[in-house]
Amino acid sequence: MGLSVKSYLSPEKLKLLYSAVISVFVMALLFILNGIVLKDGLRFLEKRYFDNCSQVLQGYSNGFQHYFENYNTSLNSIYDEELFEKGDGKTIQKWIIRNIKYLSPDFCSVFYVDSNSVGYFSQGDVIDLTGKSYLTPGNFKEDSYYVTDLFFSVYTSEPIFIIEKPYFDKNKKLKGILCASIKIKKLDKVTDHIKIGEHSTVYVLDRLGHVLTHPDEDFIGKVFFPKSEKYKNVTSDVTARLGNGYVETENHLGESIDLFYTQVKGCDWILCAGFPKKYLRSWFDKFKKIRFFIILIGLVSLALLLLVQNSISDYFYTNQLISPIYDPLTRLWTRQKFESEAAKILAKNSHGRFALIEADIRSFNMINQNYGAECADRMIFFFSQCLNKIVQKFGGIIAHGYADRFYILLRFYNIRSSMRRIEGELKFLESEIRSYAIPFFPKYGITLCKPSRMPVVSISELITQAGFAKNTIRNNSLANCSIYNAAMFEKLNEEQYIESCMEDGLKNGEFFVMYQPKIRLSDDTIVGSEALVRWKTKHFGLLSPDKFIPLFERNGFIVKLDFYVYEQVFKFIDSQIKKGNPVVPVSINMSRNHNDSAKFMQDFMSIFNRYSIPSNLIQIEIVERSVMDKDCLCDITDRLHKEGFSVAMDDFGSGESSLNMLTKVPVDVLKFDREFLLSSMDDNGALDEKSAKFIQSLIELSKHLDKETIFEGVETLKQRNFLKSIKCDQVQGYFYSKPLSESDYEQFILEHISHS
Ligand code: C2E
Numbered sequence: 001m002g003l004s005v006k007s008y009l010s011p012e013k014l015k016l017l018y019s020a021v022i023s024v025f026v027m028a029l030l031f032i033l034n035g036i037v038l039k040d041g042l043r044f045l046e047k048r049y050f051d052n053c054s055q056v057l058q059g060y061s062n063g064f065q066h067y068f069e070n071y072n073t074s075l076n077s078i079y080d081e082e083l084f085e086k087g088d089g090k091t092i093q094k095w096i097i098r099n100i101k102y103l104s105p106d107f108c109s110v111f112y113v114d115s116n117s118v119g120y121f122s123q124g125d126v127i128d129l130t131g132k133s134y135l136t137p138g139n140f141k142e143d144s145y146y147v148t149d150l151f152f153s154v155y156t157s158e159p160i161f162i163i164e165k166p167y168f169d170k171n172k173k174l175k176g177i178l179c180a181s182i183k184i185k186k187l188d189k190v191t192d193h194i195k196i197g198e199h200s201t202v203y204v205l206d207r208l209g210h211v212l213t214h215p216d217e218d219f220i221g222k223v224f225f226p227k228s229e230k231y232k233n234v235t236s237d238v239t240a241r242l243g244n245g246y247v248e249t250e251n252h253l254g255e256s257i258d259l260f261y262t263q264v265k266g267c268d269w270i271l272c273a274g275f276p277k278k279y280l281r282s283w284f285d286k287f288k289k290i291r292f293f294i295i296l297i298g299l300v301s302l303a304l305l306l307l308v309q310n311s312i313s314d315y316f317y318t319n320q321l322i323s324p325i326y327d328p329l330t331r332l333w334t335r336q337k338f339e340s341e342a343a344k345i346l347a348k349n350s351h352g353r354f355a356l357i358e359a360d361i362r363s364f365n366m367i368n369q370n371y372g373a374e375c376a377d378r379m380i381f382f383f384s385q386c387l388n389k390i391v392q393k394f395g396g397i398i399a400h401g402y403a404d405r406f407y408i409l410l411r412f413y414n415i416r417s418s419m420r421r422i423e424g425e426l427k428f429l430e431s432e433i434r435s436y437a438i439p440f441f442p443k444y445g446i447t448l449c450k451p452s453r454m455p456v457v458s459i460s461e462l463i464t465q466a467g468f469a470k471n472t473i474r475n476n477s478l479a480n481c482s483i484y485n486a487a488m489f490e491k492l493n494e495e496q497y498i499e500s501c502m503e504d505g506l507k508n509g510e511f512f513v514m515y516q517p518k519i520r521l522s523d524d525t526i527v528g529s530e531a532l533v534r535w536k537t538k539h540f541g542l543l544s545p546d547k548f549i550p551l552f553e554r555n556g557f558i559v560k561l562d563f564y565v566y567e568q569v570f571k572f573i574d575s576q577i578k579k580g581n582p583v584v585p586v587s588i589n590m591s592r593n594h595n596d597s598a599k600f601m602q603d604f605m606s607i608f609n610r611y612s613i614p615s616n617l618i619q620i621e622i623v624e625r626s627v628m629d630k631d632c633l634c635d636i637t638d639r640l641h642k643e644g645f646s647v648a649m650d651d652f653g654s655g656e657s658s659l660n661m662l663t664k665v666p667v668d669v670l671k672f673d674r675e676f677l678l679s680s681m682d683d684n685g686a687l688d689e690k691s692a693k694f695i696q697s698l699i700e701l702s703k704h705l706d707k708e709t710i711f712e713g714v715e716t717l718k719q720r721n722f723l724k725s726i727k728c729d730q731v732q733g734y735f736y737s738k739p740l741s742e743s744d745y746e747q748f749i750l751e752h753i754s755h756s
């Protein structure tokens with residue numbers, strides 16, 4: 001199983017992907033909402049609407065019963081038990097005629113039908129009603145009235161209905177029926193009150209489907225037949241048989257309708273209400289418009305959401321409230337992201353074996369200065385792609401850190417074969433790099449780890465180890481790869497210990513300054529000195545700068561130490577002046593870490609101004625391999641000059657210097673590196689002729705450029721004589737003096753000061 005390889009997305013692509021995911025999510029949400037609102041929602045509303053209509057209709061149907069009962073009560077009021085039991089038809093007819101004025105004015109005729117179907121009418125007629133369908137004894141019940149279907153009056157031919165009240169003898173045999181006929185028109189009183197929605201048509205059917213009431217009187221008394229083919233079966237006689245419910249059909253105007261129907265309480269009639277579908281449809285259309293607005297609102301809020309999200313994330317990134325994930329130059333992860341992901345991988349695979357690699361480019365600072373930032377950036381990008389290719393082959397992870405640094409985590413299954421493989425890959429990479437426009441040389445530090453064996457190890461510790469291993473080949477241009485080992489472990493521990501006590505050391509005054517004289521070759525007198533720091537530690541005793549300066553440069557503590565040294569130097573010179581002792585200029589080292597010339601000047605001057613020393617007694621040694629670029633070095637030199645300080649270029653010719661610098665940065669002094677002399681001498685300390693000529697021409701060149709020259713590390717008379725012969729101005733080295741304590745230095749000045 002390889003490491004989980006992540007694809008390296010650029011922040012822009014990531015944003016795009018994020019936006020796409022959000023969009024898909026919101027769209028899906030919208031469609032789901034749409035579905036719910038439009039399908040289920042509408043279905044729900046439709047059901048509610050149908051239920052409501054049915055309920056309202058049923059409520060109205062009860063209203064009929066109220067009327068029928070009133071009619072029934074009215075009819076019953078002329079019932080006389082004795083008369084109806086004993087009297088014949090004629091007698092009852094007389095009784096009806098006499099009392100009709102007390103009955104409901106809606107009755108157009110009241111009549112009694114005897115058991116032989118002979119009708120005795122309130123109009124005085126006696127008519128044989130045999131065969132009349134409304135005299136259907138089977139339907140009669142005791143103590144109940146009966147409402148007939150539609151009839152046409154035998155007198156006026158108007159459509160009427162009859163309310164019948166049957167009477168039974170003691171043997172429960174139908175004795176006769178008391179009837180009252182009522183004009184269908186009278187039903188308008190009931191139906192006129194029925195209002196269901198704005199566009200409904202309400203009508204009543206009798207049991208056989210005859211239209212009893214209808215807004216269009218032409219339909220009264222008839223069975224209604226829909227005209228269109230689609231609804232041709234939904235005739236009113238069919239509807240009348242259905243009882244309660246709902247059917248799709250057509251109204252008298254030919255509009256398709258939803259027809260609700262319910263049985264009228266108290267009779268077999270059917271109350272119907274038809275709703276033209278077109279109104280319902282327009283209502284649905286409104287809903288569809290709402291859908292459109294829902295989508296529109298959704299899309300607008302989506303756009304706003306993305307805008308807000310992007311601005312928020314930009315705000316967080318620009319204000320560094322969250323650590324960035326991707327490095328903008330290489331599109332690789334940042335170191336922070338790498339550390340967190342690598343930690344997860346190690347935790348998940350505690351029994352695996354891993355290699356953490358730190359890679360960088362030799363003399364990248366010089367490349368940056370000589371070829372420019374843009375070119376250096378292109379190189380970093382090219383290198384990142386080469387490394388990424390290898391990392392992908394191993395299924396590992398990679399990140400780009402500060403400047404030219406890269407971090408890689410690979411899983412190794414078999415240390416030996418994996419190491420062979422990675423070495424092969426790095427060798428191949430070397431050949432690939434050779435084809436690049438500007439030659440550059442990467443170096444790698446590798447540390448191997450097995451999380452189960454060292455469970456407390458953190459990724460930053462592993463990076464420190466890999467970085468440490470890589471640093472061991474800093475000055476060895478023949479090696480490009482170093483593997484962290486036990487000896488390094490010791491050294492790293494030592495460094496870690498040093499790091500742990502540096503702050504206390506500074507507070508407790510463990511750091512002190514020694515002064516190494518600078519001698520003018522023309523008369524062998526002292527013309528200055530260099531302040532060199534020493535550290536008297538409790539644990540390791542006296543430490544020389546090479547033990548702690550490189551470490552302090554890496555952890556940044558050197559900046560603090562520099563200012564501490566400056567203050568010690570100023571204090572010392574100040575005391576010498578106050579004592580009336582002779583003084584010579586002192587050079588102080590400005591470490592490579594200072595990156596802001598304005599800030600440096602501000603801090604420097606605030607210390608300097610605490611003492612009353614002429615500024616020409618202070619020289620600042622700057623180095624080319626500073627984190628400052630060429631322009632910045634020029635700027636700091638100018639600022640120092642303005643305050644009256646002189647500036648020397650330290651370690652000139654130490655391998656990383658460029659002749660370009662010589663003309664560009666306006667330093668006063670060129671301080672030639674000790675290496676210069678060492679590399680020009682044979683084993684017996686004799687200078688070879690070519691090197692001697694080269695050094696001579698450099699001294700001449702410096703003079704042309706109006707720069708003073710000083711050589712450091714002069715140890716022998718031969719060297720001193722040679723430098724004197726080529727008119728080098730000054731030397732600094734063991735030949736004249738090692739770095740001296742304050743009191744020895746005081747003495748040295750007294751003995752070697754020029755009296756001219
Ligand atoms: P550097 O600035 O090039 O200082 C000169 C170094 O050469 C000093 O080493 C000095 O003791 C040594 N040296 C002088 N003459 C001879 C000689 O004849 N033979 C040999 N073999 N060495 C000689 P030191 O004091 O160990 O300092 C080493 C480096 O540490 C310095 O190199 C400088 O880069 C850094 N350093 C020392 N003190 C300070 C300081 O106060 N601040 C900063 N930023 N760096 C310092």
Ligand code: CA
Binds near residue numbers: 650
């Ligand atoms: Ca120096």
Ligand code: CA
Binds near residue numbers: 671673712
């Ligand atoms: Ca030097």
